[in-house]
Amino acid sequence: MGQGLFIKVAQVVAEEFQIDLDQVKITATTTGKVPNTSATAASSGTDLNAMAALAAARTIKQRLIAFAAERHHVARDQIAFLPNRVRIGNEEISFADLVKQAYMARVSLSSTGFYKTPKIHWDRAKGEGHPFYYFAYGAACAEVAIDTLTGEYMVERTDILHETGRSLNPAIDIGQIEGGFVQGMGWLTTEELVWDAKGRLRTHAPSTYKIPLASDRPKIFNVALADWSENAEPTIHRSKAVGEPPFMLGISVLHALSDAVASVAGHRICPRLDAPATPERVLMAVERLRRDAAKG
Secondary structure: OOOOHHHHHHHHHHHHHOOOHHHOOOOOOOOOOOOOOOOOHHHOHHHHHHHHHHHHHHHHHHHHHHHHHHHHOOOHHHEEEEOOEEEEOOEEEEHHHHHHHHHHOOOOOOOOOOOOOOOOEEEOOOOEEEOOOOOOOEEEEEEEEEOOOOOOEEEEEEEEEEOOEOOOOHHHHHHHHHHHHHHHHHHHHOOOOOEOOOOOEOOOOOOOOOOOOHHHOOOEEEEEEOOOOOOOOOOHHHEOOOOOHHHHHHHHHHHHHHHHHHHHHOOOOOOOOOOOOOHHHHHHHHHHHHHHHHHO
């Protein structure tokens, strides 16, 4: 569950200081620490939080560099952060030792960072503007099999290629793509909304409508990240959000089901398969096409 936000922010900070990942501790956000934090809507969690963490880490890093340069009488450009150590002129000390020395010298070792997405503006009245910082692209192919006697179906195979910019964590991003696709598949195939005569939504929870299960996932599920991808905008390490964009790739399953239904009439008649394409609707579409094909 989740976006993998904690590990990605930790990776960014660890990379900046060149320290091991287990040296970075992440805690949940609270208004006691960050009073005006934003929600992680629109898959922007990593974009916002990682950039803010990077800004804070760089502030502390510059303080450490200034301290080391003054203490060891070297120029700032002669200080380099290496894996778990810092080169200061011709000598090297551990990162922990440098931090300890800075602490004893009363150098501030805490900082806050802030980041807001740039270039965002929208004129609702004119319908003009730049509502998104960048776009993420993906493509999916789905193969399904339907039972024309019952309307039941199975997603036999799905192949997805998605671009995530320079991925901060490919394993997490692939998991996000898989989860987003399955969620989108459920939106278009099983999650049917029902209102009563008074307009009240009756399918208000998983107890009253069907969400995808692990058994509903494609039998063969191939997901790959585009290896040529890099964000043109200066996002965190040129990465891209990938939480919600793959959701729309579930459309491939709806179209595959529609195509499978259309095969009943030799692809000569549009099946008019509405979403969500439940087994009942698939069966009704199959029977309708059989009748229409017999008439023709």
